[in-house]
Amino acid sequence: MISSIIFIVLLLGGGILFTINARKVRRNILLGKEINRKDNFPQRIKLMTLVSLGQRKMFERPIPAILHLFLYVAFVITQIELIEIICDGSLGSHRMFRPALGGFYTFMVSFIEILSVLAFIGTIAFLSRRNLLKVPRLVKNELNGWPKLDANLILLSEITLICFIFMMNGADEVLYSMHQSHALDLNDGSLGLAISSHLGPFLFGGMSEHSLHIIERVGWWGHIGMVLWFLNYLPYSKHFHILLAFPNVFYSNLNPKGKFTNMESVTNEVKAIFDPSFVPPVADPNIPMRFGAKEVTDLTWKQLLDSYTCTECGRCTSSCPANITGKLLSPRKIMMSTRDRLEEVGKNMDANKGIFKDDGKSLLGDYISAEELWACTSCNACVQECPVNIDPLSIIIDMRRFIVMEQSAAPSELNGMFTNIENNGAPWQFGQADRLNWKNE
Amino acid sequence: MIEKLDVITMAEYKAKGESPEILFWVGCAGSFDDRAKKITKAIVKILNHANVKFAVLGTEESCTGDPAKRAGNEFLFQMQAMNNITILNGYEVRKIVTGCPHCLNTLKNEYPSLGGNYEVIHHTELLQDLLNTGRIKIEGGSFKGKKITFHDPCYLGRANDVYEAPRSVMINLEAELMEMKRSRENGLCCGAGGAQMFKEAEKGNKEIYVERSEEALALNPDVIAVGCPFCNTMMTDGVKHFNKEDSVKVLDVAELIAQAKDL
Numbered sequence A: 001m002i003s004s005i006i007f008i009v010l011l012l013g014g015g016i017l018f019t020i021n022a023r024k025v026r027r028n029i030l031l032g033k034e035i036n037r038k039d040n041f042p043q044r045i046k047l048m049t050l051v052s053l054g055q056r057k058m059f060e061r062p063i064p065a066i067l068h069l070f071l072y073v074a075f076v077i078t079q080i081e082l083i084e085i086i087c088d089g090s091l092g093s094h095r096m097f098r099p100a101l102g103g104f105y106t107f108m109v110s111f112i113e114i115l116s117v118l119a120f121i122g123t124i125a126f127l128s129r130r131n132l133l134k135v136p137r138l139v140k141n142e143l144n145g146w147p148k149l150d151a152n153l154i155l156l157s158e159i160t161l162i163c164f165i166f167m168m169n170g171a172d173e174v175l176y177s178m179h180q181s182h183a184l185d186l187n188d189g190s191l192g193l194a195i196s197s198h199l200g201p202f203l204f205g206g207m208s209e210h211s212l213h214i215i216e217r218v219g220w221w222g223h224i225g226m227v228l229w230f231l232n233y234l235p236y237s238k239h240f241h242i243l244l245a246f247p248n249v250f251y252s253n254l255n256p257k258g259k260f261t262n263m264e265s266v267t268n269e270v271k272a273i274f275d276p277s278f279v280p281p282v283a284d285p286n287i288p289m290r291f292g293a294k295e296v297t298d299l300t301w302k303q304l305l306d307s308y309t310c311t312e313c314g315r316c317t318s319s320c321p322a323n324i325t326g327k328l329l330s331p332r333k334i335m336m337s338t339r340d341r342l343e344e345v346g347k348n349m350d351a352n353k354g355i356f357k358d359d360g361k362s363l364l365g366d367y368i369s370a371e372e373l374w375a376c377t378s379c380n381a382c383v384q385e386c387p388v389n390i391d392p393l394s395i396i397i398d399m400r401r402f403i404v405m406e407q408s409a410a411p412s413e414l415n416g417m418f419t420n421i422e423n424n425g426a427p428w429q430f431g432q433a434d435r436l437n438w439k440n441e
Numbered sequence B: 001m002i003e004k005l006d007v008i009t010m011a012e013y014k015a016k017g018e019s020p021e022i023l024f025w026v027g028c029a030g031s032f033d034d035r036a037k038k039i040t041k042a043i044v045k046i047l048n049h050a051n052v053k054f055a056v057l058g059t060e061e062s063c064t065g066d067p068a069k070r071a072g073n074e075f076l077f078q079m080q081a082m083n084n085i086t087i088l089n090g091y092e093v094r095k096i097v098t099g100c101p102h103c104l105n106t107l108k109n110e111y112p113s114l115g116g117n118y119e120v121i122h123h124t125e126l127l128q129d130l131l132n133t134g135r136i137k138i139e140g141g142s143f144k145g146k147k148i149t150f151h152d153p154c155y156l157g158r159a160n161d162v163y164e165a166p167r168s169v170m171i172n173l174e175a176e177l178m179e180m181k182r183s184r185e186n187g188l189c190c191g192a193g194g195a196q197m198f199k200e201a202e203k204g205n206k207e208i209y210v211e212r213s214e215e216a217l218a219l220n221p222d223v224i225a226v227g228c229p230f231c232n233t234m235m236t237d238g239v240k241h242f243n244k245e246d247s248v249k250v251l252d253v254a255e256l257i258a259q260a261k262d263l
């Protein structure tokens, strides 16, 4: 009875806390500017099924893809077991689905156990790739400090969670064979769990009934505790991608990758030059008029959603020609900086009754430098690589637009190029009248 | 010796009251860069050979605005676009072939919402079409048995998902086509895109074109094939960097076809 109350309080507490934090993230994302990504519903669903659910882009690199698949499938399937845990916890029952589901129950839980073992192997492999093998993309500078700790914390909690599952199931198997389990005794001698029916006796065989009950309970409470901790850790972590990957891929850019947006505000000005009778639509005076992006709030909500979805996997950076040749630019860092700044803006708003108070900082300059932005070749390798369809390039271009159109601070060679195009219609100093000379040379 | 090229401008067609099949958008590099002009001529020779009724804009052509747009100068880009669209629409142009993937991308993807709607193809796509319809025929030729590797231009490949056209054209050369490890979707940029062509690279430990040509040269090719005048410049510089210019040629797909046919 007491334990049921504690359980329900924990569950509700965890749920409410998560909702509060998730709503903050949602508010932060919606600080971004509007962009229409609601067209082509069927195509978007298809993309989401392939890329998020089917992990299609992950399989470009098979080894991490398979390891990741273990964790991913284990994560998804374990949610089924969670239903029972929640029922048991609230009602004070134990393995309440087993009598009714019979063989299917044994199959499901065994399946989860096998996946958990695979996930365990995957986690160990991931930890070694990061900390022992030091796979280049996983040890780059931008990961120093919190991002590195974050990644390791997630992997360690994954391991802890799996240990709890086997404590719970293993001890229960031994208890069951002693007819001391709290599960309904069907006089079949074993719960029949694929792994725990062997692992349990091996680890806990011969222990006293009292100790076994303690181990089982620690495992059970540890399991649900970890799940709740995990849930509430998500909004602070790159691990948020397990939820956001779905909407993020759904709202992907469906245009050819080479197509950059044509800025409407500029089109209005240009049209007015070409056609004096053109009347530009009235701008909303509440939205400050600015060309390009200086701050996170100048980006679109999709770009901000991208930043929260980034898994910091570095596939983008490891294929970026600028980064490969030692330039400062790293598309992953562009995403991480965007999220960091957005979080800072969000905290600022929380502290000031929901209204942002100028802190003298901005995304451009304090988080992302012009040097990074100018190193990009706009090659789209990062966009192609990203397993969750993030578009770092669009942020880079929006920030270049601010530097050029608001600050007039392009590198001088580029200013020369602009002048040439303006004066003679080519990026070099050749006259337009000479454009057909090649014909007679 | 001055070769005889048959090049008619849009204005000349209009004066005759005729209209061409297709407009050949030459591009700034193709018009002014000495190396790229050779590619332009190779394209024209093939078009002449295949009796394609094409036109150029000549002195009415102006930069598409691509480098301005990638560098963040949206205003300049849209000014260029509006000017070009006015001219293109004035001639009622419907179909365009470009010698440059950057021009292709801009005309095809970024002009429509500004009022310029055309069917735009890359010259390798046109070549593919001419070969498929039998308007040009190649059987082997001077590249038979030679080792060729193709560098995917990012503005043709990733940007517009054209990977097959250049390859299917080159198959006709009966050469040995080799793929670099980073090719197609995973191709590595040559370093010229995003207006990098017009400035020094940022501080780093290697030039991008060196990284890319190193990869191409590792295959010991006779020819590095390209489909973009800027890639051509970059790969040529890279080959020079490794002192391989005597044994390895950097050639556009159009040049390969023109040379194979001895045009």
Ligand code: SF4
Residues within 6 Å of the ligand: A316, A319, A320, A321, A322, A323, A329, A330, A331, A375, A376, A377, A378, A379, A380, A381, A382, A383, A392, A393, A396
């Ligand atoms: S588009 Fe820019 S940031 Fe992305 S991979 Fe290419 S050079 Fe790097």
Ligand code: SF4
Residues within 6 Å of the ligand: A309, A310, A311, A312, A313, A314, A315, A316, A317, A331, A332, A335, A385, A386, A387, A388, A389, A390, A392
């Ligand atoms: S942007 Fe995509 S590819 Fe790059 S680190 Fe984030 S999730 Fe990975």
Ligand code: SF4
Residues within 6 Å of the ligand: A427, B027, B028, B029, B030, B062, B063, B064, B065, B066, B067, B100, B102, B103, B106
């Ligand atoms: S887009 Fe590129 S190649 Fe095309 S006209 Fe402009 S500079 Fe020249």
